[in-house]
Amino acid sequence: MKILNVDQIRALDEATIRHEPIAPINLMERAALAFVDWFVDRFPDTTSTKIFCGLGNNGGDGMAIARLLLERNYPIEVNVVRYAPRESDDCMHNHRRLKLVTENIRYIEFSRDIPAIRHNEVIIDAILGTGLSRPTEGIVKEVIGAINRAPATVVAVDIASGLYTDQANAPTDVIIEPDYTVTFQLPKLAFVLPKNGRYVGEWHTVDIRLYKRYIDLAPTPYYYTQPQEARLLLRKRERYSNKGTFGHALLLVGSHGKMGAAVLSARACLRSGVGLLTVQVPRCGYGIIQTSVPEAMCLPDGHQNVLTGSSEIEGPPPSEYSSIGIGPGIGKAPETLAMLKTLLPTLKKPIVVDADALNLLSENRELLSKLPKNSILTPHPKEFERLTKKWDDDYQKLELLREFVKTYNVVVVLKGAYSAIATPEGDIHFNSTGNPGLSTGGTGDVLTGILTALLAQGYDPVEAAVLGVFAHGLAGDRVAEERGPIGMIASDVIDALRWT
Numbered sequence: 001m002k003i004l005n006v007d008q009i010r011a012l013d014e015a016t017i018r019h020e021p022i023a024p025i026n027l028m029e030r031a032a033l034a035f036v037d038w039f040v041d042r043f044p045d046t047t048s049t050k051i052f053c054g055l056g057n058n059g060g061d062g063m064a065i066a067r068l069l070l071e072r073n074y075p076i077e078v079n080v081v082r083y084a085p086r087e088s089d090d091c092m093h094n095h096r097r098l099k100l101v102t103e104n105i106r107y108i109e110f111s112r113d114i115p116a117i118r119h120n121e122v123i124i125d126a127i128l129g130t131g132l133s134r135p136t137e138g139i140v141k142e143v144i145g146a147i148n149r150a151p152a153t154v155v156a157v158d159i160a161s162g163l164y165t166d167q168a169n170a171p172t173d174v175i176i177e178p179d180y181t182v183t184f185q186l187p188k189l190a191f192v193l194p195k196n197g198r199y200v201g202e203w204h205t206v207d208i209r210l211y212k213r214y215i216d217l218a219p220t221p222y223y224y225t226q227p228q229e230a231r232l233l234l235r236k237r238e239r240y241s242n243k244g245t246f247g248h249a250l251l252l253v254g255s256h257g258k259m260g261a262a263v264l265s266a267r268a269c270l271r272s273g274v275g276l277l278t279v280q281v282p283r284c285g286y287g288i289i290q291t292s293v294p295e296a297m298c299l300p301d302g303h304q305n306v307l308t309g310s311s312e313i314e315g316p317p318p319s320e321y322s323s324i325g326i327g328p329g330i331g332k333a334p335e336t337l338a339m340l341k342t343l344l345p346t347l348k349k350p351i352v353v354d355a356d357a358l359n360l361l362s363e364n365r366e367l368l369s370k371l372p373k374n375s376i377l378t379p380h381p382k383e384f385e386r387l388t389k390k391w392d393d394d395y396q397k398l399e400l401l402r403e404f405v406k407t408y409n410v411v412v413v414l415k416g417a418y419s420a421i422a423t424p425e426g427d428i429h430f431n432s433t434g435n436p437g438l439s440t441g442g443t444g445d446v447l448t449g450i451l452t453a454l455l456a457q458g459y460d461p462v463e464a465a466v467l468g469v470f471a472h473g474l475a476g477d478r479v480a481e482e483r484g485p486i487g488m489i490a491s492d493v494i495d496a497l498r499w500t
């Protein structure tokens, strides 16, 4: 699903009006109806609802929503925040229609006009939408502050008032902190940026049948992966396949004291459909892998405690494996860095790079250009910062991300809420699964195993990253549903993986 910018959203609105054709006021009615359908479903027996409307089209939506809810017998109190002398045409039209069904409209110009908000009330925020052009101030800012302080459930229409759709807010900006955001048709970029969590709440899109062809043709680097899109990437297994069909993966993982990471990545790799798996670990890890992951072959490194790339057992050179995953638990020993330096130039196929392998790369940036084309790097924000530099806000982070993947011709999975998968062309796919329970040791090792398995099976690296991150998050969601996010551990995520 595409994420469009404010100008494109406005143009999409106009394209729908022209093409369908539909009068703007009827499109607003459609939007209001879509919101009301969601609202009635979520709050079937609301006793007390207050709506706050602005004077632009977001306010117009709010006035139509108020009328439609009154028609459905919701005891709704209407408040209009009069921050400007004029309303937009469609807002004015809906204001008139609203006055025909209720006389009970409160106008807020000064602090004293702000109503008290009672416990357990539901607040609908329709003050400002995607037309926000400057920070909130004056009476708008005061009303937003009062709503945020109230012990009520808040639902934002389209986007929280005060939140920019696709540019950074200042830390001092006063913005609605909703429990829910019900947005029209497409998610907004602001929703998937970690710092905005409290200004978005749980968000839902409602379909208002905007012109599909415009959406299809609109250029954008930003996408949001929906379940049906991720599932389309999953390949069916042929009945007459054998283990050779699904590749032979090599994991270079583990060091003394960090063999758990090796075990987790190996188990996840096996649970993600790889045909054969070889795990190369320092000698100290040999018995651990052989007993805890019996399905894998184990190649003991020549070194007792860290990986050096040498081995006492004859094996094929790394370049002959279908895929390689490197990083979980490997540490940053000079011998391991030396291994990386020798290994990278010999490889042609994309590999998966995680954890300390990323840290070694950030301390030896000349190695970044030695990575095989289309390799997948899986940093969390701190690791990505080490690979690049500090950013001021999430938008700058996205720019750094796009620059990085284009410079080094790699795929980056920037982990976090809505993990961002950046392609070598500079597109970014935001993942839709996962929960805070996944922020625990070992879940990254699991992801490395999954991605290595998908590459071994011949998935294209971007598809592998989008599908793998989705499946990993979904497994985490299954665990959270069953036992809650707090007690989740990485092994649970492996057990909950489903490739259907």
Ligand SMILES: NC(=O)C1=CN([C@@H]2O[C@H](COP(=O)(O)OP(=O)(O)OC[C@H]3O[C@@H](n4cnc5c(N)ncnc54)[C@H](OP(=O)(O)O)[C@@H]3O)[C@@H](O)[C@H]2O)[C@H](O)CC1
Pocket (backbone or CB within 6 Å): 009, 010, 012, 013, 027, 028, 031, 054, 055, 056, 057, 058, 059, 060, 061, 083, 088, 127, 128, 129, 130, 131, 132, 133, 134, 135, 136, 137, 140, 157, 158, 159, 184, 185
């Ligand atoms: N395509 C769709 O998805 C549809 C969206 N709809 C709804 O329309 C709004 C966007 O409406 P718009 O009128 O463009 O914008 P707003 O309602 O957000 O209000 C803009 C007006 O407010 C002024 N403004 C901007 N920032 C501030 C501020 N900080 N304080 C006070 N006033 C502000 C702005 O003035 P300018 O000076 O910038 O011109 C505007 O006058 C969208 O969010 C949906 O809710 C349609 O109803 C259906 C289709």
Ligand SMILES: [K+]
Pocket (backbone or CB within 6 Å): 058, 125, 126, 127, 128, 129, 156, 157, 158, 159, 160, 161
């Ligand atoms: K709003």
